[in-house]
Amino acid sequence: MVKNIGVFGRRNVGKSSFVNTFAGQDVSIVSPVAGTTTDPVRKRIEISGVGICNIIDTAGMDDLGEIGNLRMEKSRAVMDRVDLAILLFSENIFGKTELQLLEYFKGKGIPVLLLHNKSDIMPLDDSLAQELNGKFSADVLEYSCNLSKEETEEEQSAVAAMLLKLFSAADKYAEKPILDGFVKKNDIIVLVCPIDSQAPAKRLILPQVMAIRDILDNGGEAVVLQPSQLPDFMNKAEMSDGGLNVKLVVTDSQVFAEVNKMLPKHIPLTSFSILMARAKGPFEIYLDGLKSIDNLKSGDRVLILESCTHHTTCEDIGRVKIPGKLQRYLAQKNGNDDFFLEFDFVAGLDNMNLDMEYKLAIQCGGCMVTKRELVNRIEKLTERSVPVTNYGMTLAYLNGIMERVCYEPQR
Ligand SMILES: Nc1nc2c(ncn2[C@@H]2O[C@H](COP(=O)(O)OP(=O)(O)OP(=O)(O)O)[C@@H](O)[C@H]2O)c(=O)[nH]1
Ligand SMILES: [Mg+2]
Known part of the structure; x- marks a missing residue:
């Protein structure tokens, strides 16, 4: 450019x-x-x-x-x-x-x-x-x-x-728009937003709002629906004259697998957390960090970085879901039922104990902090050769969907 x-x-x-x-x-x-x-x-x-x-x-x-x-x-x-x-x-x-x-x-x-x-x-x-x-x-x-x-x-x-x-x-x-490069005029972007017990009352979450805004800014059309409505919409889209121009489907990570099953394979699919990581984080570092997951050994220490302290869903993902899934994935991969990892958690932008020998750090989406804050914090780790990745990408990787995830616009 x-x-x-x-x-x-x-x-x-x-x-x-x-x-x-x-x-x-x-x-x-x-x-x-x-x-x-x-x-x-x-x-x-x-x-x-x-x-x-x-x-x-x-x-x-x-x-x-x-x-x-x-x-x-x-x-x-x-x-x-x-x-x-x-x-x-x-x-x-x-x-x-x-x-x-x-x-x-x-x-x-x-x-x-x-x-x-x-x-x-x-x-x-x-x-x-x-x-x-x-x-x-x-x-x-x-x-x-x-x-x-x-x-x-x-x-x-x-x-x-x-x-x-x-x-x-x-x-x-520079924080990129959440759909940076994905939307052009008249493109249809489908946003799958489950309204379940985890959804906040009477509103949408920030990445969903950001996506809608970005679509409008670029002259695209946002279709916002719940997972159960997707098959119907896709049918209608295919039946309409010449087929509708569905450029991308963005889903909440929690229902990725479900959405993936319902969606024809040629339609690019991604998740809000992947888009957030791409817009906000040092995405290349995160991608690289994913490669270290398979190298973790039993007893290794992993740092979980939570940049916000108030969001109960995030807390649950960082403190319960990721540690559990990560250990189960590695236990199975290594054929070792006793496989365990030590986890340290750092909340907000609190200091990290950099003397610890971390084999991996996993950063949350960082929706409450600026990119500058995020990057500066992550650099402290990469300077010490600690691989860093992020919540949404780790879950995508552990669920085996990283290959289906589209994170660069197809030209
Ligand atoms: N000695 C000296 N004179 C300079 C230097 N740079 C510019 N000048 C002189 O300063 C005068 C103004 O230069 P310009 O480049 O026209 O300045 P400008 O900022 O574009 O001015 P405006 O277009 O009027 O806003 C000219 O007589 C230049 O020869 C420098 O590094 N040293
Ligand atoms: Mg001049």
Whole structure:
């Protein structure tokens, strides 16, 4: 995916000069007159490590008068579209204009690179750099558009490396929509939501609501039904003119096997917990973690991570269901009726005892915590080579349905 990188700042700080030196071409007009750039100027470039990006030069955000306002409106429209912002300032002037821009981007979760330009005429003040770093955890780099070819190349690589770092961090923490990539306009997505004793009274649970919202956002059609209604709906779907466009069936994990039996094999099937793990967790790590289940030996220690403490169903899954199923599965697999595992449970975001030698950690869906919290916690384990997987995926694996589960959109 092409990434949009916007270059922002007040007038005359050298935004256009930066775009030209960074792109290695005369893309934008440069002049000592404040307000030279009027409309956004975009150039497609390849940044090493990052890939193809649109770099967008904008008008200064401290412009004056009616025309100035019109110019800034155009820049503001760009602000909403960028995946990353480069905020240029010079001569150690970091005032209201810069602060407002920085706060806007931070508020939207858009990564920002602060670039102190014109460092050839005035280097960046150490105390200002420290202040920006401390207060906003923003990275500041020195830059100058007036350097020799060699120095410019060095500067470019430093900027490219920083952009890569910022993009990777943003990617790591970005929560994807629950059906990311699965729904296109007019697609029908069937959501199987059993209303049984475990369902909360008079409402749906968060992953179900998130899925409905995501389908609506993408112009798809949500069909919400209980398991018993599925065969009827599928029949009607097949009988209708040309067949209905059922792209995916998402079911509650508890009834996966039942739904699987009722559903024609060519219709992709997945579960809410798999989708949650994919949207919210480090999914590749979870997939990898699953492979460690079969390597567990009797007496090994497994860590169960419950990120919420209030949900009785989750508690039951983490404390009773998974330990029981896991031990039964391994007892059978190893032909050892006495097979046992030691389990430790950590609730909320409480500290884990990392001195323990865990052979596997199983994380809950994490519907009550942010992805950042989840990823940071899991990284502490992967750094110690503890494999990590998640509740829904473990259950799917133990039930032998991981192969039927669709977790990537079919193209
Ligand atoms: N010494 C020095 N001058 C620079 C540097 N970068 C830009 N300039 C000069 O600063 C002036 C403004 O540069 P521009 O690139 O047009 O600045 P801008 O931010 O695009 O300005 P607007 O489009 O008016 O908002 C020009 O005279 C540039 O030559 C730099 O790194 N060092
Ligand atoms: Mg300009």
